[in-house]
Amino acid sequence: MSDAFAAGPAEKGRKRLGGNRSIGSNSETAVMKKNYPLRFLVPAGAILLVFFFVPTVLNFIYAFTDWSAFKTTISFNGFDNFMSLFKNGILLRDLRTTLVFAFFVALFQNTFGLILAVFLEKDTTENRIARVLFFIPVLMSALAVGYVWQAVLQANGALDQILSFFAGRTISTAWLGSTTWSIVIVSAIQGWKWAGLAMLIYLSGLKTIDEDVLEAAEIDGANSWQIFWKIKFPLLAPAVTFNVATSLLGSMNGFDTVQATTAGGPGGSTEILNLFVWRTFGQGLYSQSTMMSLLLFIVVMIIAIPLIWYLRRREAKIL
Amino acid sequence: MSNASFEPAATNSGVRVAGHKGALGKRVLHTVLLVFLVVACLGVPFYLLVVTAGKDQAEALRLSLALPTKWHLFENFGIVLSQGKMIPAFFGSLVVTLPSVVVALIFGSMASWILARRATKAMALVYALCISGLILPPAVVTVMLLLKMIGLAGTAIGMICVYVGIYLSTVIFFVTGFIRTIPISLEEAARIDGAKPMRVFFIIVLPLLGPTMASATILLILYIWNDVFYALFILSGKMDTLPLNLYNVANAGLYLNNWHYIFAYIILMSLPLLIIFAVAQKKIISGITGGAVK
Numbered sequence: 001m002s003d004a005f006a007a008g009p010a011e012k013g014r015k016r017l018g019g020n021r022s023i024g025s026n027s028e029t030a031v032m033k034k035n036y037p038l039r040f041l042v043p044a045g046a047i048l049l050v051f052f053f054v055p056t057v058l059n060f061i062y063a064f065t066d067w068s069a070f071k072t073t074i075s076f077n078g079f080d081n082f083m084s085l086f087k088n089g090i091l092l093r094d095l096r097t098t099l100v101f102a103f104f105v106a107l108f109q110n111t112f113g114l115i116l117a118v119f120l121e122k123d124t125t126e127n128r129i130a131r132v133l134f135f136i137p138v139l140m141s142a143l144a145v146g147y148v149w150q151a152v153l154q155a156n157g158a159l160d161q162i163l164s165f166f167a168g169r170t171i172s173t174a175w176l177g178s179t180t181w182s183i184v185i186v187s188a189i190q191g192w193k194w195a196g197l198a199m200l201i202y203l204s205g206l207k208t209i210d211e212d213v214l215e216a217a218e219i220d221g222a223n224s225w226q227i228f229w230k231i232k233f234p235l236l237a238p239a240v241t242f243n244v245a246t247s248l249l250g251s252m253n254g255f256d257t258v259q260a261t262t263a264g265g266p267g268g269s270t271e272i273l274n275l276f277v278w279r280t281f282g283q284g285l286y287s288q289s290t291m292m293s294l295l296l297f298i299v300v301m302i303i304a305i306p307l308i309w310y311l312r313r314r315e316a317k318i319l
Numbered sequence: 320m321s322n323a324s325f326e327p328a329a330t331n332s333g334v335r336v337a338g339h340k341g342a343l344g345k346r347v348l349h350t351v352l353l354v355f356l357v358v359a360c361l362g363v364p365f366y367l368l369v370v371t372a373g374k375d376q377a378e379a380l381r382l383s384l385a386l387p388t389k390w391h392l393f394e395n396f397g398i399v400l401s402q403g404k405m406i407p408a409f410f411g412s413l414v415v416t417l418p419s420v421v422v423a424l425i426f427g428s429m430a431s432w433i434l435a436r437r438a439t440k441a442m443a444l445v446y447a448l449c450i451s452g453l454i455l456p457p458a459v460v461t462v463m464l465l466l467k468m469i470g471l472a473g474t475a476i477g478m479i480c481v482y483v484g485i486y487l488s489t490v491i492f493f494v495t496g497f498i499r500t501i502p503i504s505l506e507e508a509a510r511i512d513g514a515k516p517m518r519v520f521f522i523i524v525l526p527l528l529g530p531t532m533a534s535a536t537i538l539l540i541l542y543i544w545n546d547v548f549y550a551l552f553i554l555s556g557k558m559d560t561l562p563l564n565l566y567n568v569a570n571a572g573l574y575l576n577n578w579h580y581i582f583a584y585i586i587l588m589s590l591p592l593l594i595i596f597a598v599a600q601k602k603i604i605s606g607i608t609g610g611a612v613k
Contacts, residue, residue: 032437035436035516036433038433041429041433044426044449044487045449047426047480048449051465051484055458056457058464059461062460062461126350130356133361135596136361136365136593139593140545141544141545141547143562143566143569144589147585148582151382152367158367159363162363162384200607204607245454255548274456278548281460281463293458293459297455300455
């Protein structure tokens with residue numbers, strides 16, 4: 001995993017092949033070509049090219065046209081789509097919502113996952129059962145999870161009933177009715193759904209920590225709080241890289257959970273970019289939809305590069 | 320590499336703590352906290368899911384935590400199965416998921432083998448491009464346009480191609496990292512015996528990829544079986560999958576305020592993966608943890 005975001009096979013491979021360098025690079029290349037023929041790349045490359053890269057390039061073209069369901073012709077209109085989305089405020093609102101959503105999903109998913117991993121670290125029977133249970137939401141469709149939580153969080157729904165029971169009076173809160181907090185609650189639901197996966201990845205990171213190091217720290221008088229923050233957490237760096245990058249960047253491309261809980265409401269306050277993409281696509285405004293899809297692509301790229309660079313550097317410093 | 324398995328492992332720390340004074344109290348506290356955590360975080364939503372799915376419409380509408388006065392669970396299952404088009408949707412999900420996973424695994428591992436073994440600058444760039452799909456969002460609108468142009472819109476084949484295109488990067492990412500840890504000597508031995516690349520890959524390399532292929536398979540099944548976003552664009556109205564059908568059912572007027580049907584549907588549609596998980600949970604958990612972090 002930790003190799004994932006590295007520059008690629010070049011550095012590693014060169015080290016391994018270093019010994020053969022003396023044979024002469026020409027014959028070496030020829031042998032590599034014969035033993036590892038490029039045609040093995042063709043099936044994957046063809047599908048990636050046609051069904052991933054070509055649509056991405058088309059995104060850059062059709063976002064600047066007047067393509068819609070109401071016209072038979074398609075012609076370029078420059079930045080018209082961008083300007084109209086910018087002027088009516090939807091572009092900035094949805095972009096902000098997406099970033100807030102992604103930030104809180106990353107925060108909740110990693111906090112829940114890490115707490116669970118630490119809490120369930122020992123291989124006891126009850127811990128093993130709890131790990132299985134916390135993995136169930138990961139298996140379920142995010143849409144289904146969203147509907148269940150929508151029911152739990154309805155005014156006078158399950159949560160209100162439990163709170164009323166403990167408070168001794170009737171509590172009625174429309175948990176998903178706030179234009180400010182709904183997006184945070186929805187991101188907590190998404191975090192809850194994926195926490196089981198983050199837990200497993202943190203757990204596997206914890207298992208790779210050398211027992212002797214922990215013992216030595218204990219002998220030196222470190223308490224469990226210090227051991228966690230000074231030793232365990234830094235050594236979890238590869239797991240942190242993977243979990244933070246996938247949860248943050250993955251939830252920017254989110255859709256299901258938000259669609260099932262709030263469908264973008266109240267008042268468009270939880271409309272993340274993909275919700276807009278689907279909504280305007282349904283209305284036949286294909287070029288606006290494409291423009292937002294392009295915007296999402298660009299924003300993810302802008303965030304991904306420094307984020308992964310930072311996380312990888314952090315790993316390199318620690319390990 | 321050690322995995323977070325469900326096997327009891329007598330670690331040093333476990334023995335040490337058990338021998339410690341006050342360990343029993345600690346363990347009791349841990350168990351109490353654990354039960355509370357499970358009940359609060361998982362118990363509430365899943366309890367509501369099951370009791371509501373067992374109610375009739377009037378009772379279900381209140382979304383109360385009370386037990387149903389009379390259980391209608393199997394009755395609701397029956398209605399959802401017969402009226403909710405669930406069975407065609409199940410087969411739709413199957414027809415789309417299985418080929419996508421198999422094709423992505425085979426094509427992806429073939430490419431990974433070359434990417435892992437050939438070490439040139441150009442190959443590093445190809446690798447970077449291949450795994451870029453891991454984080455970059457696919458262009459959903461234009462992929463739909465493209466499928467329309469080549470006549471695959473609304474078909475299982477079109478959907479499979481799109482899923483393979485999206486998730487190849489996940490496979491390549493996992494498998495390339497894994498192949499680099501496999502010593503090259505096995506392949507070389509086969510080559511000395513005169514084996515061609517095709518034979519070396521399928522007879523020698525592929526069988527060694529078990530653990531990482533397992534984790535990739537699990538993740539791909541999770542993503543594709545539960546996907547609704549891409550299916551909405553590509554299959555909508557032409558073909559059904561379980562999540563797509565749930566989306567339509569939950570949004571249809573017929574089901575408005577019919578929480579008991581929606582929840583019965585959710586239970587049924589979650590069963591296939593839950594059953595697979597129940598049977599193979601040890602393998603699945605160790606597969607994910609083993610493949611993800613090295």
